[in-house]
Amino acid sequence: MKQAIVARADLGMGEGKLAAQVAHASLSAYEDAGRTARNAWKGEGQKKVVLKATGESELFELADVAEREGLPHAIVRDAGHTQLDPGTVTALAVGPAEDDHVDRVTGDLSLY
């Protein structure tokens, strides 16, 4: 079981900002998952990978694939208090789910 969190590398987010956006996406997708997937993933240590996207359109395309695959997922929009304009799409989380199922959506992306 794993969760993939895809964050935009084109926004110039600082390290702390990036981490907060990734955490937000992670929790939201976790809550979109069923109890069985949640518990299996936690039991295995909450494996996460953080991956790079090049822009907003790529995040939406990946979210569409996740939706078609029936995978838990969540898109994050920043509230815009700091660094970014309000409503900026920053990250997408996919899973927790079986590794190969998540890889069908995010398997071609590079590590952040």
Next chain:
Amino acid sequence: MKQAIVARADLGMGEGKLAAQVAHASLSAYEDAGRTARNAWKGEGQKKVVLKATGESELFELADVAEREGLPHAIVRDAGHTQLDPGTVTALAVGPAEDDHVDRVTGDLSLY
């Protein structure tokens, strides 16, 4: 309502690694919180701040304060598959809770 996630700045973690550790701490402390605090925090948009610690001992000291204050909190140890030795303590999350209650623990720290 907010959650503060304190991560070690002395480990030289890469951006993606840092984000994964922060997300892990965030979710674990969230699960340590009661339903009322969880729902109130999510209803306000999951406000998070990512802060710097200088080393392991500082994280443990802050965790002790959070425990005494009765705040939900969680320490993360890395599984050590990449970059870090297994069991390395990397991050602490405190909250979700009222802002001023979280600040009693982490109010003196710098943004990451």
